Amino acid sequence: MTKLIWTAGAFAALATPLAAQGELNVYNWSDYVAEDTISGFEEKTGIEVNYDVFDSNEVLEAKMLTGSTGYDVVVPSIEFMARQAQAGVFAEIDKEALSNYGNLDPEILEVVAVNDPGNTYGVPYMMFTTGIGYDVNKVSERIEADKIGSWDMVFDSETAAKLADCGITMLDSPSEMVAPALNYLGLDPNSEDADDLEQAKELLLSIRPHVRYFHSSQYINDLANGEVCVSVGYSGDLLQARDRAAEADQGIEIAYAIPREGAQVGFDMLAIPADAPNPEAALQFIDHILEPEVSAAITNYVYFANPNTAATEHVDAEVREDPGIYPPDETRAKLFSLKPHGARFDRSLTRAWTEIKTGR
Amino acid sequence: MSALLNLSRAWSGRALVVAVPILWLGLFFALPFLVVAKISLSELAIAMPPYLPLAEWADGALNIVLNFGNYLFLLSDGLYIAAYLESLKIAAISTLFTLLIGYPMAYVIAMARPDRRNLLLMLVVLPFWTSFLLRVYAWIGFLKSNGIINNMLMALGITDAPLQLIQTDFAVYIGITYTYLPFMILPLYANLSRLDRSHLEAAADLGARPLTTFLTVTLPQSAGGIVAGCMLVFIPAVGEFVIPALLGGPDTLMIGRVLWDEFFSNRDWPVASAVAVVMLLVLIGPILLLRRAQAREEG
Incomplete structure (x- = not known):
């Protein structure tokens, strides 16, 4: 199945999705959401989601620098996002429109702000x-x-x-x-x-x-x-x-x-392309991810730690205590x-x- | 007066007929090629798109900066030359395999009863009904460590441990030979089916054995079909990307993969474009050979 996903990712790079009213085009890493993340958003908002996957930052960047990708939400790692933002790829995140933004761990926001001053273009999604x-x-x-x-x-x-x-x-x-x-x-x-x-x-x-x-x-x-x-x-x-x-x-x-x-240690960021066809829906989607239950469900399913403080209590104990997912302090000191x-x-x-x- | 009108009408009719293919070529070949050639002369930048424009208005003057550095880079770095040579080698070996397998098949179809020929030809074309990608994927199932071939070899006791078949050059040869076989068979069939059988009878009457007849009569007469088939396989095989990416190993160096890497992994559009332009230049020789073979076939 992963092989199929890989091909889908590689060849999705050649296709451009069509966006219409009430549709949201998401381009995310393979195996990176819970089973009900997308369907939950569709039920809540009535917006139809087209979900494509990739498996490398380089492929995502090639698409972003070409422009007119038709995607509303993409998920680059922070160091790639910083460079793409320099090229003018992304729109600023309207934090006022995100009612759940306050759930994010301020320490992590500070760490990613080194690459994204003022947390202007990206909302941290998962850490790895x-x-x-x-x-x-x-x-x-x-x-x-x-x-x-x-x-x-x-x-x-x-x-x-x-x-x-x-x-x-x-x-x-x-x-x-x-x-x-x-x-x-x-x-x-x-x-x-x-x-x-x-x-x-x-x-x-x-x-x-x-x-x-x-x-x-x-x-x-x-x-x-x-x-x-x-x-x-x-x-x-x-x-x-x-x-x-x-x-x-x-x-x-x-x-x-x-x-x-x-x-x-890396951070993958939710970002909105400057030419996204449906930026309002993109903000709604990001706000949906920031719901504590939604973030926790993703972490429980994909085993990546989320930067959402309010979500931690909803994360399964065995996941929360796994040193591979939430590393202990002495390991954390060695991360770069x-x-x-x-x-x-x-x-x-x-x-x-x-x-x-x-x-x- | 009316003669002049007729002449001009005839001329405009002819122009229209010629204009359509020229327009087609211009729109779908020359224009994209010029765009690629243009990018190959520009410089890499962090921008959208990721290269600097060639021409710029500055202080009321048009500044054009051509950067041949990308071509010099291709020449100075052994990797690219190695990749071109390796692609030509892999394409040539695979073409030889398709010829060795395709010729007997085309021969049998051409010699078959006319009412059976269409069925046999349809069987050759039938694999096209499924996606090219799926057919290459199917080979992964055959070749992988716990795949059909390895399991069979181990069940028969021929090998103890699985052989490394996938992610090798060998797998790429199989993939290209398998997917391009119809392109070899069809032109060979077209040529062989027009072979004048009375020549074969004459050779037999003069005492030639079947092998001699084949070597001195059939083979030379089908040379045009052989060249056409070989070039139809060889030219696209040189730039093949999907087959080496799915079946080849990390050290299978083919220019199609280098091009993909330059474009997608390295985001280096100028160098990727230069690689594409040089690939076209490399293929001009085989393309001219194909044109000559086709001209001879028609004449």
């Missing part, structure tokens, strides 16, 4: 960490226990070599794979220095032969089915893989670790967030990424 999901049995058969829960699993070529036969996968995103590599090397994950990038590239090339594929959503099913055994991915996606494996009951046990060296890149560094970064992916 980029860590490692792994098949507990296969991994502990192959490597020492002290390597588990460390970036050594994928970045140490000796350890990665032992795991290669059961399958390692990585996200197909230059920014989100190079940053942890820099961090692993003890460098600033937001460095734009050419030498630092070169070192990160060397590191990734050294473990490249052990990587089965680079993809940003396929690993959810593959990990759950036992096709692969170690995936660098988004916290909620990997926790969904854990649940799917448990449901299938085939003896596969998946665990998620925020590696002890530190990992990226990404900043937007300059255009010139971006070209060197993506160029290095192509070299890493193709292994040449």
Whole structure:
């Protein structure tokens, strides 16, 4: 199913939805709402929702910079949203129209305001960490226990070599794979220095032969089915893989670790394109998401933490107490967030990424 | 006077007939190509759209800035040249496979009883009734680690562990050969069905064995069909994106994928456009070959 969603995402990039009166076009990440999030909004407002999905910030950005996408609500990560806002992609959020805006955690609003001054263009939707999901049995058969829960699993070529036969996968995103590599090397994950990038590239090339594929959503099913055994991915996606494996009951046990060296924490933002056909409906939709029960239901379903203080009491205890979803303080201290890149560094970064992916 | 009128009427009629295809070409080929060529000469920027305009009015003067840096970048970086060469290689090998499989099929259809030919041709075209994407997807089901082929091989005891079939160049060859086969069979059939059978009888009467007849009579006469079929497969296969993206591995380097990456992942429209322009230039040779083959077929 994820494979189908992936294709839908990739090829939806080529289609433009048509917006009419009373319709709302939402473009969100795959597997990122609860089962009743959309239908609940449709029932409440009578607005018909067209829901499309993508699985990488880069694909979303390509569409946004083209313009006239026909979407009313899109969900970029904060560092991508900051750059797109510079290009004039987004309309300012009318906070007066959002009756539930006060539910948002002021501390988190402050953190995202570093990239979005005054919280002008985006409303935080969910938070995630980029860590490692792994098949507990296969991994502990192959490597020492002290390597588990460390970036050594994928970045140490000796350890990665032992795991290669059961399958390692990585996200197909230059920014989100190079940053942890820099961090692993003890460098600033937001460095734009050419030498630092070169070192990160060397590191990734050294473990490249052990990587089965680079993809940003396929690993959810593959990990759950036992096709692969170690995936660098988004916290909620990997926790969904854990649940799917448990449901299938085939003896596969998946665990998620925020590696002890530190990992990226990210924020996905609800934003309204400047040329959205139906901005009023978009605001209604964002306000619907900010309802404590709605936010909590999404978190309970997709295992991403929400920034909604009023929602916390509605979140299931087992989700709230899961360190992979709501990390404890000592883990939190090691987390880093990404900043937007300059255009010139971006070209060197993506160029290095192509070299890493193709292994040449 | 009336002769002049007739002449001008005839001329305008002819102009109209020619104008339609020219307009079509202009609107749907030349114009988009010029837009792409224009973007390939501009500079990357964080804007909507993400490149700087070529021409700008400044102080009452028109400033045109052409940036050939994108082309120099393609040449200076080994990746792009490697991707073009790899695409040509993958397309050429897949074309050879389609020819080896398609020729016997076209031959059998052309030699079949006339009342059966239509049925056989329909069977060749039948796969087009389902979506191209679904047909490529079906191959994922065949080739993946716990897919049909691997399960069969393991059940028969031929292998112990699943073979890595998907995410390899081999899977890309299969995908291209499978999806493009009809484009090989149809022109070959058109050519072979016009083959004069009396030549074959004459060869037999003169004592040639079937193999000799095939090599000296049938094969040379079908050369036009072979070239047409090969080019119809080869030209689109060079720029193929979907098949390498779904069946190929991360190291399957094809220009269609590089183009997608430049455009969607790197948001670098100028370089993506330059890649597209160069791809067209690379394909001019095979396209001319196809034109010559078609001209010979008609003449």
